[in-house]
Amino acid sequence: MRRAQERQFTTHxxxxxxxxxxxxxQAGGEARALLLLHRGHEHSGRLQHVVDELGLDGFAMFAWDARGHGRSPGVRGDSPGFAALVRDLEAFVTHVGDAYGIAPQDIALIGQSVGAVIAATWVHDYAPRLRCLVLTAPAFQVRLYVPLARPGLALMRRLFGNFFITSYVKARFLTHDPERVASYDTDPLITRSISARVLLELADAADRVVADAQAIRVPLQLLISGNDWVVHRQPQERFFERLGSPVRECHLLPGFLHDTLGERERKPALDAIRAFIERMFSAPPAADSLLQADRSGHTRDEELRLGQPLRRLSPRRWSFAATRLAMRTLGRLGEGIAIGLRSGFDSGSSLDHVYRNQARGRLLLGRLIDRGYLGSIGWRGVRVRREHLLAAIASAAERLRVAGQPLRVFDPAAGHGRYLVEALQALPERPQSLLLRDLDPANVAQAQVLLDAAGLADIARCETGNAFAEAELAALSPRPNLVTVSGLYELFSDNEVVAASLRGLAKASERGGYLIYTGQPWHPQLELIARTLTSHRGHQPWIMRRRTQAEIDELVRIAGFSKLAQWIDDWGMFSVSLARRD
Incomplete structure (x- = not known):
């Protein structure tokens, strides 16, 4: 029996x-690690048998108690949200790297049940360069048994706020192992309840990950329990069918109940996991590139579908037509829609209105329309992205301050520059220089007005420029040590265009300087946007190709930057990443 050392880590x-x-x-084996995520209601202490029975003596092994579980703090069965649990995993992997010197590419991850959904969501949203991932009985769809239970829970939460649901699943429905049944029933650290907030957000995240499983590229093994009374099998099978991992395998375990790794006859499951992990570590990580994803792949196929007209008798066609008509008539009373129709919904002027988040319009009806427009999930996500940009800028500025370097900031497509000005005003020290560029002279003029009002005119200048002109970017003077690119690359499908921009920024940046870049790996309203909104580029339909997190990270990496940190909203729509120039 391997003895566990008990520790604490500080999360996000x-x-x-x-x-x-x-x-x-085995001595000297700390360079490789296995991370274990426990099931819902349980805690890391119940994974001791997995550590012992897997063997893998050359691996350091880690498991933590999810917040609200075991010996971790928090209301039992609750957390600030499901996304907080995913961020905890990101924080723990960072901790393992900092404290034990083990990089993600030397880590294998095993997630069970709810832990498996946390692991899959993390891999989808953060695109870590993980060596491999094992999912056992992932809770992509929990069996609630009550008709319309999910919409009913959502309605109750909306009316009454968060509340708790007690699990009545008996241990004998989890495993055939009598020792595991007895220990579950007598374990004082088992958490019997789960909050409606976590349960509903778990379901939302699972739906998203299953629908977009092609974005996951990590080598993956899936174990499905054949007689599982806790979660449905079909979403697990759909997930595997859609999976984008070049290396993948699935095992159906007949007769197994939900506690896959705690079943009485669990040896075949553990043998399969051990063999998979040993095989993944027996050779360097498999090469896998997404640089051609703009030419072929699921996001390219999605982009092409959005550009095709719907059938004449399609109900969706007439629904979108009605939305367009409403926007061009009554919708014009709201300032946000009026700006979008005039200059493009992806323009700097439109984004500035979203950032200010002040409902405006003609008459009371116009203000009500604008409030509904600003409250759409896409624009809410954009405002969360703004908060994350401020956090990323503060982080980069602090790193440069500690290194004794004056701050020199550049944004190649700043729009009005509002978020950047606000971020710099919040820093304890003023930048040495600030350069804002944009292709639209109107945006440049507005940015200059904002800089003057903020008292930054003495250190800043605004000018027109092309964010994709590699040679023009490479010739920047003074050379920046913090470059911010927000909401730009998401508007352009072509990877070579984005790669040219990143190459130019890498040549312009000082070594050890920082790049902040954004991504849009997921959006639930892509079709609505494509069929109702127009772009600033010639008022054409605003059709976007999602660029997965793994894809944008690869483009940044080949340009000469190393990713350090990432922030993403609770819906998984908009990411902000911080990278350092190699």
Whole structure:
């Protein structure tokens, strides 16, 4: 039996979470790690048998108690949201790298049930360069048994706020192992309840990950319990069918109940996991590139579908037509829609209105229309992205301050530059220089007005420029050590165009300087946008190709930057990443 060392790590929001660390039994084996995520209601102490029975003596092993579980703090069965649990995983992988010197490419991850959904969501949203991932009985769809339970829970939460649901699943429906049944029933650290917030957001995240499983590229093994009374099998099978991982395998385990790794006859499952992990570590990580994803792949196919007209008798065609008509008539009373119709819904002027988030329009009706427009999920996500941009800028500025370097900032497509000005005003020290560029002279003029009002005119200048002109970017003077690119690359499908921009920024940047870039790996309203909104580029339909996080990260990496950190909203729509110039 391997003895666990008990530790604490500080996660993304400052909370201190409990974890167990099992050092490798073989000397010098700390360079490889296996991370274990426990099932819902449980805790890391119940994974001791998995550590022992897997063997893998050359691996350091880690498992932590999810917040609200085991010996970690928080209301039992609750968290600030499901996305917080995903961020905890990101924080823990960072902690393993900082404290034990183990990089993601030397880590294997095993997630069980709810832990498997956390793991899959993290891999989808953050695109870590993980060596491999094992999912057992992922809770992509929990069996609630009550008709319309999910919409009913959502309605109750909207009316009454968060509340808790007690699980009545008996241990005998989890495993045939009598010892596991007895220990589950008597374990004082088992958490019997789960909050409606976590349960509903778990379901939303699972739907998104299953629908977009092609974005996951990590080598993956899926174990499905054949007689599972807790979660449905079909979403697991759909997930595997859509999976984008070049290396993948699926095992159906007949007769197994939900606690896959705690079943009485669990040896075949553990043998399959051990063999998979050993095989993944027996050779360097498989080469896998997404640089041609703009030419072929699921996001390219999606983009082409959005550009095709709908059938004449399609109900969706007439629904979108009615939306367009409403926007061009009554919708014009709202300022946001009026700006979008005039200059494009993806223009700097439109984005500035979204950032200000002040409902305006003609008459009371216009203000009500604008409030509904500004409250759409897409624009809410954009405003969260703004908050994350401020956090990323503060982080980069602090790193440069600690290194004793004056701050020199450049944005090649700043629009009105509002978020950047606000971020710089919040810093303890003023930048040495600030250069804002944009292709639209009207945006440049508005940015200059904003800089003058903010008292930054003495250190800043605004000018027209092409964010995709590699040679023009490479010739920047003074050379910046913080480059911010927000909401730009998402508007252009062609990877070579984006790669040219990044090459120019890499040549312009000082080594050790920082790049902040944004991405849009997911959006639930892509078709609505494509069929109702227009772009600033000739008032054409605003058709976007989603660029997965793995794809944009690869473009940044080949340009000469190393990714350090990432922020993403709770819906998984808009990411903000911080990278350092190599």
């Amino acid at each position: 929001d400052g909370s201190s979470l409990f974890y167990r660390h099992w050092p490798p039994l």
